[in-house]
Amino acid sequence: MFDYITGTVRQDRDSLLRDGTPYRIRPIGVDDRHLMLACFERLSPESRRSRFFAVKPALSESDLAFLTSADGFDHLALGAIRLDARGEEVELLGAARCIRLGADSDSSELALAVADKAQGQGVGRLLLTHLTEDARARGIRRFRCEVLATNDGMRALLAGPDSRVSWLDNGTLEYDYFFPEPQDHAQTLWPYLVDPLFAARLGADAWASVQEQILDDSFSAGKTLLGFWVGRWPIGSCPLSETIAHAPRPEPELA
Numbered sequence: 001m002f003d004y005i006t007g008t009v010r011q012d013r014d015s016l017l018r019d020g021t022p023y024r025i026r027p028i029g030v031d032d033r034h035l036m037l038a039c040f041e042r043l044s045p046e047s048r049r050s051r052f053f054a055v056k057p058a059l060s061e062s063d064l065a066f067l068t069s070a071d072g073f074d075h076l077a078l079g080a081i082r083l084d085a086r087g088e089e090v091e092l093l094g095a096a097r098c099i100r101l102g103a104d105s106d107s108s109e110l111a112l113a114v115a116d117k118a119q120g121q122g123v124g125r126l127l128l129t130h131l132t133e134d135a136r137a138r139g140i141r142r143f144r145c146e147v148l149a150t151n152d153g154m155r156a157l158l159a160g161p162d163s164r165v166s167w168l169d170n171g172t173l174e175y176d177y178f179f180p181e182p183q184d185h186a187q188t189l190w191p192y193l194v195d196p197l198f199a200a201r202l203g204a205d206a207w208a209s210v211q212e213q214i215l216d217d218s219f220s221a222g223k224t225l226l227g228f229w230v231g232r233w234p235i236g237s238c239p240l241s242e243t244i245a246h247a248p249r250p251e252p253e254l255a
Contacts, residue, residue: 013130014083017121022083025130028095030068032079037064039092044116050151051113053172067095073138074100078131080114080123093118096127098135098143108135110143110177112154124157132179143177 013025028036037059040048045055059067070077077097081089094114101107110131114123135143147154149171158165162178 014087017118017123019121021118021121022087023093023123023126024081024083024089025078025126026081027072028068028070028077028079028097032068032092033064035079035081035089035092036067036095039095039115042115042117043113047113047116050148050154051111053146053148067097070097076108076131076134076138078127078134080118080127082118091115093121094123094127096124096131098131098140100140101144106139106141107144108140108142110145112145112157114153119153124153128157136179136182141179143175143179145175145177147173147175149173 014022015025016022040059043051048054048056067077069075075097077095079095080093082091082093084090092115094112096110096112098108098110101109112124112127114127132143143158145154145158146168147158149155155173158175158177160177160180162180164176164178166174168174
């Protein structure tokens with residue numbers, strides 16, 4: 001999928017949850033009404049209250065139209081979708097969206113919900129991370145979000161040194177979540193590689209994420225290094241890549 005905002009080819013992001021469940025992070029569009037409706041119907045009354053600030057019995061047609069009408073610039077929406085063994089999309093595990101607060105604003109209103117069966121698997125963190133990445137590419141630098149004081153999961157998700165929180169009426173908090181500066185992977189992962197105690201202070205989920213990133217980066221670096229040496233290692237007076245390219249091919253045997 002081509003992203004006309006960033007000028008790059010946008011690919012769906014597939015990976016595994018903590019329990020090994022395969023999932024895909026991708027934008028939510030008009031063809032996802034059935035996924036959105038099925039996900040809502042699986043939400044418990046408490047999860048519905050945390051998302052909509054009321055025990056909402058059902059989604060109306062106008063609700064579904066709004067939830068699937070992101071324009072990709074002022075209104076962004078991402079879904080985490082469970083995949084089956086063949087890589088086919090099965091069900092929506094959670095969704096996150098942000099809506100820009102006024103023309104040319106660098107702030108947007110955030111909303112996020114995760115199906116009860118997928119809570120505790122890191123879905124919320126994944127959605128927030130990817131939504132932040134996409135929003136940053138569109139000039140957004142901050143999420144604003146109202147959260148019920150009883151919504152411990154969302155409060156933990158938005159807590160951080162760059163967040164500001166204030167109390168509103170009726171047991172509601174308002175968070176200003178300022179985007180952290182993007183970090184180079186090498187700088188981010190170096191402390192874990194040289195200081196085992198630093199890694200030991202992480203939770204199992206965070207350490208698993210770090211390991212995955214180390215493996216991904218190492219694999220990419222290995223391919224680059226291999227390509228470098230294949231192209232330059234000499235055999236006689238000729239680089240290996242040229243030696244392979246110009247090596248004589250055996251004649252086929254005739255029956």
